[in-house]
Amino acid sequence: SQTIHQWPATLVQPVGSPLSLECTVEGTSNPNLYWYRQAAGRGLQLLFYSVGIGQISSEVPQNLSASRPQDRQFILSSKKLLLSDSGFYLCAWSVQAPVAFFGQGTRLTVV
Amino acid sequence: AQSVTQPDIHITVSEGASLELRCNYSYGATPYLFWYVQSPGQGLQLLLKYFSGDTLVQGIKGFEAEFKRSQSSFNLRKPSVHWSDAAEYFCAVGGNNDMRFGAGTRLTVKP
Numbered sequence: 001s002q003t004i005h006q007w008p009a010t011l012v013q014p015v016g017s018p019l020s021l022e023c024t025v026e027g028t029s030n031p032n033l034y035w036y037r038q039a040a041g042r043g044l045q046l047l048f049y050s051v052g053i054g055q056i057s058s059e060v061p062q063n064l065s066a067s068r069p070q071d072r073q074f075i076l077s078s079k080k081l082l083l084s085d086s087g088f089y090l091c092a093w094s095v096q097a098p099v100a101f102f103g104q105g106t107r108l109t110v111v
Numbered sequence: 112a113q114s115v116t117q118p119d120i121h122i123t124v125s126e127g128a129s130l131e132l133r134c135n136y137s138y139g140a141t142p143y144l145f146w147y148v149q150s151p152g153q154g155l156q157l158l159l160k161y162f163s164g165d166t167l168v169q170g171i172k173g174f175e176a177e178f179k180r181s182q183s184s185f186n187l188r189k190p191s192v193h194w195s196d197a198a199e200y201f202c203a204v205g206g207n208n209d210m211r212f213g214a215g216t217r218l219t220v221k222p
Contacts, residue, residue, distance in 0.1 A: 006154075034210075043115075043201060043214040044155075090154055099145075100210055102154035 002027035006091045006103030013110055019064075019078040021106050023091030026072065031093040033074040034100060035066055038088040050074060086110045113138045115204050117213035124192050125221045132187040132216050134202030144185040145203040145210070146176055155201065161185065172196070194220045 006023045013019060025031050032051050036044040046059045048066035056066050063082050067075045074091060086109050092100040116135045124130055136142055143162055147155040159170025166178040176187045185202060197220045202213040 036212075043117075044203075044212040046210065092155075099157065099160060100205075101157070102147075104154045105152070107152065 002093075002101070004091060004093055004101060004103045006106060008106060009104065010107045011109070013081050013108065015083055015110055016080045019076070019081050019085070019108070021076040021089055021091075021108075023074045023076075023103055024072055025093045028072070028093070028095055030071060031095050032100075033068060034092040034094075035074065035076050036090045036092065038090060038105075039086075044090065048076070081110045083110050113142070113204050113211050115202050115211055115213035117200075117202055117216050119216045120214070121217045121219065123219040123221060126194050127191050130187075130189045130192045130196070130218070132200050132202075132218070134185045134187065134213060135183050136185065136202070136204045137183065138204050143205040144176075144178060145205065146170065146174070146185075146187045147201045147203060147212075148172075149199045149201065149215075151198075158187070158200075192218075192220055194222065196220055 003026045034049045035047040037047055038044050048056055048058055050056050050068045053068055053071055064078050089106045089108055091103040094100045114137045118133050145160045146158040148158050149155045158174050159168050159176055161168050161178045169175050174187055174189050176185055178185050197218055199215045199217050201215045203210045
């Protein structure tokens with residue numbers, strides 16, 4: 001069966017520090033991969049999606065970037081975190097788009 | 112542009128009472144529609160989805176939703192709420208490569 005792993009579960013980082021969140025999917029090939037951010041009390045905002053290795057689409061201009069170095073690996077990065085980057089980050093995958101399955105999320109607090 | 116509106120930020124119901132969570136969408140074509148549930152600090156779990164066909168769809172945990180094209184709505188219902196249903200509920204509309212989420216409705220269940 002397919003599973004999605006997202007880590008770390010929680011992260012506290014100082015302003016100006018770099019960020020790397022990793023997401024991997026098992027049990028499927030060539031999935032669509034997504035990064036969402038959920039700010040407190042708000043819905044989910046699509047940040048990036050990828051339909052294949054090296055193919056990244058960005059939904060909103062921001063301080064973050066994404067990469068897909070392998071078929072089932074999706075990485076969310078930042079060179080310098082801002083306070084406004086705090087939130088709950090969710091990775092998701094789909095094969096029979098657009099049904100998406102979500103990881104357990106990463107709670108990022110920038111201090 | 113596609114968008115999703117969940118008019119109710121927070122709803123409180125008594126255990127055993129019926130539930131209806133509202134969702135309205137804006138989409139240029141026939142949409143794919145979803146309801147997800149999120150427990151605190153967790154990822155999202157798919158409750159049900161509508162792609163085509165019967166406009167009344169059944170999901171997990173006793174939930175159902177009805178697609179009404181004339182009202183651009185996809186309301187979620189459950190005839191009898193259980194205390195374990197307390198969570199955040201998200202409506203979403205999707206295309207092939209992305210999904211847009213509403214801001215969510217937080218459900219509190221009174222004993």
